[in-house]
Every structure is written in structure tokens, then in C-alpha cells.
Amino acid sequence: MPASAEASMPQRGAPERLDAFMARANAAYYAGRDPFADFVTAPEISQIFGELLGAWCAVVGQGILAGCTGGAGLMLVEAGPGRGTLMVDMVRVLVRVAPHLFATLSVHLIETSPRLRAAQKAALSQSGVSVTWHDGLESVPRGPMILVANEFLDALPIRQFVGEETEWRERFVQDGVFALSDRVEPSELAGRVAEPGEVVEICPVACAFVREVAARLCAEPGVALFIDYGTAVTASGETLQALRDGRPVSPLVEAGTADLTAHVDFEAIAHVAMDAGALCFGPVEQGELLVTLGAVERARALCAAVPDQANTVRTALDRLIAPERMGRLFKALAVMSPAGIAPGLVAPPGFPDGVPYGQKETR
Structure with missing residues (x-):
């Protein structure tokens, strides 16, 4: 943003805090446009992505139910399910490799856009699984759960603060440019010295969602997998x-004509989850996760099965795992119930060292 746009609060128009502006803009965007005309997510790039996560869910689901009594069914929850492509691919694999899980499986989609709900309903119409839509996690029934959120947290509204002579000022939006508030002391930045010109982003909504997920996992057995683009450490x-x-x-x-996103701070959300009592694994780079889960081998099998599409398969795989493409920028974090809640769970697949976040330094 040019320095000329970084002015003190203009008098014309009503100032709007950045997170409020972003929430309003994205709500209008997802309600009125087809987002996949503007960007492509991993499940849309290749079926390999969803198939590997489906196999991941099969392994994790067996661990979840191993410690459950009373024949509880497993819930597969997706936050921000897009067109439903990822869920379709995951369910297809679960039917094949874990029919015993599929027999009691119910699918729950957290989605507020009527347009996208209609697309998801059409995509899953032949899946053979019960599907329920929710505006938020709070209405998803209690019980054993796997939650998957791919490119969900990045679209949640952020706040920005700018350092100015050791003080913080918050960014607002006014008449199409950034404006600055008076001096503020956000609790999230307590004790942090402001450097002149330094920009710091926080996402209270993402932290609140992860906290809600972690609290549920500390009450009922389950695992959540967050995949998004962002930083492994706060920056x-x-x-x-x-x-x-x-x-x-x-x-x-x-506002409302473009998709607004920001990088996810995986260190921040990991600490939120751990503060709630959950275990965290990762973050690992998306490329590492997919390769560990068998992406290369699955691509070879697809190339052998459909030779005339081999170049397309290889190109898509490269886009998902290459460090200079999505492989390094995108990361994955697993949040898991503690042992007392889910005794059958072990470190989730794809996180090679098997050491919970925050325990690596003392190992």
C-alpha cells in the first residue's frame, strides 16, 4: 500500500475497522459470486489431494473409535467445503478402504453461502452418506469427530496494526484507502515493542474457531486437520x-467483488489449541504431508491407469507438492484429543516425527 494511503483518519465517509470490512466484503463475495472463477483450491487441482485425505481420515477414524463405547458413529465435518469436491473424494475412499466406518458415518458441512450449499448438495447427492449443513460448529452434534478445514482460516477477517514511534495504531478502511486510528494497546500485542512502520496482523476469528474446535476435542474424541497457506512461526x-x-x-x-485472504499464523493457532488442552502436531509443509501420505505413488498409479492423462496428472501433482508452488507455502496442522479423551489415538499420519507441538525442544 503506498505511503499516501497511510494517512490519519480522513473526515469524509465512515471509517470501518479492517476486520469488519473484510467480513462484510467476503460475505457479499461468497453469496453473490462463484469463487472458483477467481481461484483454484487443491481438491480442484487433483483428485489425489482428496483421496489421500480420505485415507488419512480412515486411519484416524479407526483410532478415534477404538476407544469409544456404545457404538458411537463417526462424524466427518468440513469447514468451508467449497463445491464439495474434497468431501466427495474423501467419502469415495472411505467407502472403499473403511466400509465399517462408512456404515456409521455422517457428514456435516459448515457453510453459510446458499450458492455453495447448492453446489455441495449436487456434488454429494450420489455419495450414499447423510449430509447436514451448519452455519457454525456450535450446531454440529456432539460425538466422535474428524474435522477438515482446507483453505478456510485464510478467508477469516484479520486486524492490522502499524508501529509508529513505539506505539500501535490500528488500520481502518475509509473511502477506499487505509486510515489509522489513534494509539491503541491491543491485548494480543501486549509486551511487544512497536517498530516504526512494522505491520502486524492478527486473526481473532480464526483463533476463536480453533479454540472452539480444541475445546470440543477435549470433551469428545477426535482430530482436526487445518491446511492453509501461511507461516509456521509468527512473523x-x-x-x-x-x-x-x-x-x-x-x-x-x-467490496464483495474479490476474494480477500491473508496468511494463517500457524504458531498462534497451535498455541490457542494447546491452551485449550488439545495436542497439536506440525505444522508440516503441504508437500511433505502429501508425499508422506503417498502422493507420488498414487500419481504413478493414475498415470498407468490412464496413460493419455499422465502429463495432466504429473502437472497437477507438481502444483500441489513442489516447494516453489503450493508445497512449501501451504502447511498442515493437526489438532488432537488428549490421551485421556481418546486413548486409541496416536500421532496422525503425515506428521513424521510424531512429537506434539511444544514438546520437540525437550525431547
């Missing part, structure tokens, strides 16, 4: 971006 810097028709545009103009 300064501005990451807010907007895409329209696959191209970057200003995130501050024409």
Missing part, C-alpha cells in the same frame, strides 16, 4: 490480498 508483515478472475486487485475497493 510481522502485511499479507492481505484480493483475487478477481485469478489476478491480484486492491482489497479495499469494490
